[in-house]
Amino acid sequence: MTDLAMIPIGKPVVMTDLNKIEDRLRRRLLALGFYEGCPVVVRRRASFQGPLTIEQRDHHQMIAIRKSDAKNIGVFLP
Amino acid sequence: MTQKIALLGNPNTGKTSLFNRLTGSYAHVGNWSGVTVDKKVGKLHGNRGQLIDLPGVYDLDPLSADEAVVARFLMEESFDGMINIIDASQLERNLQLTAQLLEIGKPIQIGLNMMDVARTRGTTIDAEALAKELGVDVFPIVARTGDGCEVLLSSIPEAAKKYTPLRIDYGQKTEQAITAIIEIADLQEQERWMAVQYLAGNRVFVEYLEKKSPRIIEVRKELERQLGRFIHAHITECRRNWAVAIRAGSVVEEKSDRKTWTDRIDAVVTHPILGLPIFFAVLYVLFHVTFNWIGAPLSDLLGAFIEGPISTGVVFVLTQLGASGFIQDLLIDGVIAGVGGVLVFVPQIFVLFFFISFLEDSGYMARVAIVMDRFMQMVGLNGKSFIPMIIGFGCNVPGIMAARSVEEERERLVTIFISPFMSCSARLPIYAVFAGSFFASNQAMIVLSLYILGIVLALLAAKVFSKVLAAEEATSLFLVEQPPYRVPQGLTLWRSTWQKGKGFVRKAGTFIFGGSVVIWLLAYTGPGGFNVNMNDSFLAMIGGLIAMLLIPLGFGTWQAGAALITGFLAKEVVVSTMAIIYAVNESELGRQLAGQFTPLSAYSFMAFVLLYVPCLATVAVIRREVGSAKWTWIASLYGLFVAYGISFLIYQTGHALGFS
Numbered sequence: 114m115t116d117l118a119m120i121p122i123g124k125p126v127v128m129t130d131l132n133k134i135e136d137r138l139r140r141r142l143l144a145l146g147f148y149e150g151c152p153v154v155v156r157r158r159a160s161f162q163g164p165l166t167i168e169q170r171d172h173h174q175m176i177a178i179r180k181s182d183a184k185n186i187g188v189f190l191p
Numbered sequence: 192m193t194q195k196i197a198l199l200g201n202p203n204t205g206k207t208s209l210f211n212r213l214t215g216s217y218a219h220v221g222n223w224s225g226v227t228v229d230k231k232v233g234k235l236h237g238n239r240g241q242l243i244d245l246p247g248v249y250d251l252d253p254l255s256a257d258e259a260v261v262a263r264f265l266m267e268e269s270f271d272g273m274i275n276i277i278d279a280s281q282l283e284r285n286l287q288l289t290a291q292l293l294e295i296g297k298p299i300q301i302g303l304n305m306m307d308v309a310r311t312r313g314t315t316i317d318a319e320a321l322a323k324e325l326g327v328d329v330f331p332i333v334a335r336t337g338d339g340c341e342v343l344l345s346s347i348p349e350a351a352k353k354y355t356p357l358r359i360d361y362g363q364k365t366e367q368a369i370t371a372i373i374e375i376a377d378l379q380e381q382e383r384w385m386a387v388q389y390l391a392g393n394r395v396f397v398e399y400l401e402k403k404s405p406r407i408i409e410v411r412k413e414l415e416r417q418l419g420r421f422i423h424a425h426i427t428e429c430r431r432n433w434a435v436a437i438r439a440g441s442v443v444e445e446k447s448d449r450k451t452w453t454d455r456i457d458a459v460v461t462h463p464i465l466g467l468p469i470f471f472a473v474l475y476v477l478f479h480v481t482f483n484w485i486g487a488p489l490s491d492l493l494g495a496f497i498e499g500p501i502s503t504g505v506v507f508v509l510t511q512l513g514a515s516g517f518i519q520d521l522l523i524d525g526v527i528a529g530v531g532g533v534l535v536f537v538p539q540i541f542v543l544f545f546f547i548s549f550l551e552d553s554g555y556m557a558r559v560a561i562v563m564d565r566f567m568q569m570v571g572l573n574g575k576s577f578i579p580m581i582i583g584f585g586c587n588v589p590g591i592m593a594a595r596s597v598e599e600e601r602e603r604l605v606t607i608f609i610s611p612f613m614s615c616s617a618r619l620p621i622y623a624v625f626a627g628s629f630f631a632s633n634q635a636m637i638v639l640s641l642y643i644l645g646i647v648l649a650l651l652a653a654k655v656f657s658k659v660l661a662a663e664e665a666t667s668l669f670l671v672e673q674p675p676y677r678v679p680q681g682l683t684l685w686r687s688t689w690q691k692g693k694g695f696v697r698k699a700g701t702f703i704f705g706g707s708v709v710i711w712l713l714a715y716t717g718p719g720g721f722n723v724n725m726n727d728s729f730l731a732m733i734g735g736l737i738a739m740l741l742i743p744l745g746f747g748t749w750q751a752g753a754a755l756i757t758g759f760l761a762k763e764v765v766v767s768t769m770a771i772i773y774a775v776n777e778s779e780l781g782r783q784l785a786g787q788f789t790p791l792s793a794y795s796f797m798a799f800v801l802l803y804v805p806c807l808a809t810v811a812v813i814r815r816e817v818g819s820a821k822w823t824w825i826a827s828l829y830g831l832f833v834a835y836g837i838s839f840l841i842y843q844t845g846h847a848l849g850f851s
Contacts, residue, residue, distance in 0.1 A: 131424075137254045137598065140392075141670045143427040144249035146284040156454075160463035163565040164574065166673060172283055173312055175673040177561045182669070 115190070117155070118165070118183040125154050125170060130187025138182055146174050153188070194240035196347060197264065199292060200276035201285050202247030203674050205304045205334035208683070209276060210244040212340040229592070230260055239347055243270070249284070251291050252393040252423070254668065255598040262395035265295065266385070272298040272347065276334070279316050280309040280675075282442065286434035287427065293325070294384035296356030301329045302343055308675060311451065314444050321441035327354075335680055356381060361429050365390065365422070368414040376404045390414065391423045453554075453675040460555065466562040473555075474642070477546045479635040482623070486539030487634075490623070494535040502527055517721075521711060525771055529707025532770035532780065533699050533763040536620040541692045543616055547585045548687040552679035556581065560671045570650045571657025573597055573667050576606040580649065583613030584642070585691050587809045590615075591816055598668040605656045607816055608826045609649035611805035614642050616695065617762040621800050624766055628781030629790040637794070645801055648833060698761055706764045710757055711771050725772065744799060744835070745792030745842035755799070761806050789851045795842040802834035 120126055128151050131139050147153065152170040159165075164177040200206050207227050214233030231244040245264060246257040253259035264270075275292050277285040292299060303318055322329040328346060332339035360366065372378070372386040388396040390411060401408060411422065418425050460469055480486075502523065509519050550556060556578050564574025575597050583590025587610050594606040622638050630637045713730040717723035725731060726749075734753030741747040741755075750772050758765040766780075773783040788796065805813065805827055814823040 135668070137668050138670060139421070140252060140423060141249065141254060141668070143424060144252075144284070144287065145670075145672065146281075146287075146431075148424070148428065148431065157457065157461055158463060159461065159466065159561050159565065161565045163463075164561045164669065164671075166457070166461065166561065172281060174281060174284060177557075177564075177669075177671045177673055179564065179669045 114187055116184050117153070117167070117186040117188050118180050120155050120188060120190075122155050122158065124190070125152060126188040126190050127152055128186060129189045133185040133187070134182055138178070142178075145169075145176060146172060147176075194271035194347075195243060195269070196235070196240060196272045196274055197243045197245060197270045198274050198276065199245055199261065199288070200247055201249055201278060201281070201288055203672065204247065204276045204278040204285065206247060206276050207244055208334035209274075209302060209304070209332065209340060209343075210242060211686070212334060212337045213344050214242050227257075229257070229595075230264060235347070236344060239344070240271070242274075248288065250288060251388055252391060253395060255596060256600075256603065257595040259395060262388075262393060266395060266399065270297070272300070274300050274302060274343070274347075276302045276304050278308075279303050279306045280312060280314065282309070282314070282316065283431070283434045283438050286437055287430045289325070290357065290359060290430045290433055291384070291388070293327070293357035294359070294387060296354050296381050296384070298354050299327050300343060300347065301325065301327060302332045302334070302339075303329055304332055304334050306331055307333070308677075314442060317441050317443070321437070324437045324440045335683060356384065358383075359429055359433050361387070361426060364414060364417045365425065365429075368410050371410045372400075372407050375407050375410065376400050387426065391426045392421075451675065456676050457558065457673075461558050461561055466558075470559060470562050473550075475635070475639055477543070478639050478642070481539055481542045481546065482626075482635050482638060486542045487623075487627075489538035489542075490535050493538060494531075497527070497531040497535060501531070520715070521708070525707050525711025525715075526704065528770040529710065529767035530699055530704050532766050533620055533703050534696075536623060536763075537692070537696060537699075539619055539623060540616045540695050541688060543619065544585055544691040545684065545688045547581070548684050548691070549679050550581070552677070552683060552687070554674045554676040557671050557673050561673075564669060566650070567653075568667075570654040571602075571661075572605060572650075572653050573599065573602050573669055575669065575671060576602060576653075579606055579610065580613050580646070583610045583615060585616055586694065587611055587613060587615045587805060588812045589691075591809065591812050594816070601657070601660045602667060604660060604817065604822070605653050607813060608656050608822075608829075609652045611809055611813075611826070611830055612645045612649040612652065612802060614645045614801055615762070617698075617806065618801060620763050620766045622797055624769075624780055625784070625788070625793045625797050628784055629788065629793040641797055641801055644798060644837075648802065648837070652829070652833070695763075698763070702761050703764060703767055706757060706760050707767050707771060710753075710764075710768050714771060730772070743843065744838040745795045745846075746788060746799075748787060750787065751796065755803065758800065759804055759807060761808070762800065765800060791842060791845040791850045795838045795845075798841055799834045799838040802830050802837060804828070804830055 114129060128147060128149055131142060131149055146169050154168050154170055155165055156168050156175065157166040162180050164179050165183050166175060166177050168175050198206050198210055210231070210233060213235055215236060227244060227246045229246065233242050233244065235242050245261045248258045248261045251262050251265065253262050273292055275289055277289065289301070303316065306316065309316060318329045318331045330339055330343040332343055334340065361369065368390060369383060369386045372389060373383060378385060385396055385400065389400050389407070415422050460466060505522060505527065509522065559577055559581065560574040563577040567574050567576055579590045579593040582593045590613060591607050591610045594603050594610070597603040597606055622641060626634045626637045710730065713733070714725050714728045715722060717728040719727055730753050731749045733756060734749030737752040738747050738749045741751060750769065753772065754765045754768040757768045770780055773780060810823065810827050813826050817823055817826065
């Protein structure tokens with residue numbers, strides 16, 4: 114188990130832990146179809162430790178979140 | 192009968208486009224989440240009642256000020272039905288909101304939008320099967336072109352049919368808690384959805400129901416303990432399972448993993464290294480086209496038309512009518528000089544608004560939020576704050592309202608406070624006059640430098656305000672949906688350009704017209720009576736009051752002082768005032784100014800105008816959005832000190848370095 118910020122671009126992973134992030138961020142992620150057990154992939158990283166663009170692989174939902182938040186999201190490499 | 196229909200859906204699904212189609216209104220649309228921040232009411236075609244356009248939400252649980260509008264509306268206001276717009280390309284996510292709306296149990300119709308986007312991703316939705324699964328009417332529509340909207344409109348039910356609320360089984364423990372809450376809080380059976388919202392932690396319902404019956408807190412805590420996880424995570428999971436089942440029954444999916452245009456464009460514009468330079472290049476091109484290529488030549492043509500045929504025509508008519516010299520002077524030197532001086536910039540302003548609309552509609556704004564986030568974080572803000580700032584380039588008023596989509600309250604306030612430093616279109620005429628006559632060869636560069644000066648100072652101010660307002664544990668929320676790019680549609684673009692630009696034209700007919708008459712009268716009269724030498728006029732006395740203070744800034748004349756004071760009404764009035772004072776038309780104005788300003792003092796003056804005070808309309812909207820008189824005063828006046836300091840620095844440093 115590792116965190117989302119460590120995952121190389123294009124590597125398919127599964128979200129496993131949303132317990133460590135802030136409540137509102139978790140609510141928004143859930144509402145956008147990101148949940149524990151969903152397949153995601155990191156698409157891009159902005160410069161200077163900027164936000165990551167991640168995609169929910171089941172329905173191509175693309176969102177950007179901060180790297181500091183991605184560090185608190187646990188993922189599993191299948 | 193006037194029935195009220197609420198328009199609901201996820202952000203950026205085309206609700207406002209549909210609203211415009213169904214009501215014939217021209218509300219503002221764009222391709223980013225958070226375009227609509229307040230509810231708007233429109234009259235449905237064919238007298239079918241009222242349609243209420245609400246801000247887009249992913250969930251009824253509000254995380255930002257604009258989202259709270261929706262939950263409050265559903266709880267507090269009475270309405271007869273709902274139209275739920277679903278983005279077909281994100282069916283599952285959209286259905287999670289639909290589930291919550293179906294639970295309410297009001298008549299509901301579903302508009303299935305963006306089927307084309309879904310199809311390019313290999314998803315085909317069977318609308319009839321979906322309707323059967325959901326048990327309500329589903330209409331495939333293309334909100335942007337209007338296809339299918341007529342059918343949707345004509346089937347808005349005349350009389351309210353009886354709809355049974357959707358009942359999702361949330362599992363035994365949760366169901367028991369729901370029953371307990373309905374009992375304790377004394378809710379009706381059809382208000383079950385409120386109990387569900389309460390358990391999911393919806394802030395609006397928590398506040399409302401816990402005030403009514405504090406005992407329900409125990410039920411919620413007990414359930415959370417029993418479930419061993421966040422209740423909202425559990426409830427969302429149940430809704431997701433429901434949505435997955437619906438989707439399975441109505442969607443034919445083929446796996447397609449081809450690279451879309453969006454991926455290709457994103458690879459460039461959000462490139463780790465190129466992203467930022469590209470953003471500034473986009474801004475530069477925007478100004479270059481606005482000033483040098485399209486706007487300026489058109490403005491010159493319009494200027495020549497106003498000075499030539501219109502002025503001579505008016506003089507001819509007035510002489511024919513035998514109008515007095517007073518009336519002739521008032522119309523020619525007052526109204527035509529003042530209003531005409533501003534009107535000639537209409538082409539430039541429309542070009543600018545066109546580009547801003549283009550950026551909004553294309554989907555680029557959501558990328559700007561990514562590119563700018565790190566920098567915005569350094570000053571205690573959020574990448575999302577940059578979207579209101581860019582809107583502010585058009586006009587500060589909608590920019591300040593767009594700040595509502597920034598979730599964190601402190602970040603929202605700071606975004607509002609720094610918005611007046613965003614150089615709005617009303618300041619363009621001033622730059623055009625000054626940059627045109629003092630820096631003719633590199634206008635776009637000079638103007639861009641002012642925009643950047645505004646941005647830099649805004650960021651510095653943000654840093655200070657963030658420090659002052661620093662709350663105990665204010666955590667910033669950054670999650671921005673990245674919609675697929677789309678080519679903005681001609682009609683939509685024209686509408687939003689016109690929508691923004693017409694305010695400018697209207698201002699010319701009201702504020703600037705009235706202002707011009709008053710200013711001309713003040714310049715025409717003085718303690719010595721009528722038709723005095725302008726240097727002895729009331730206007731000169733008023734301007735003279737502050738002229739002394741302006742000397743260190745390089746423009747210590749009563750003319751500059753008078754223009755700045757009147758500029759509080761609306762920034763364009765600065766140009767009107769000068770046109771009246773020098774009693775010349777717009778193209779002459781530049782030459783006249785050359786006698787009073789040097790390039791250095793002109794630049795200092797432009798910087799001062801950019802920063803000194805927000806206009807009257809902006810102050811009013813700050814008051815409304817901030818809700819505190821004290822902060823409105825601070826937000827309106829701190830710019831004055833910044834402006835003085837910066838212009839002082841520019842002029843004195845420039846002088847010391849030997850510029851003139």
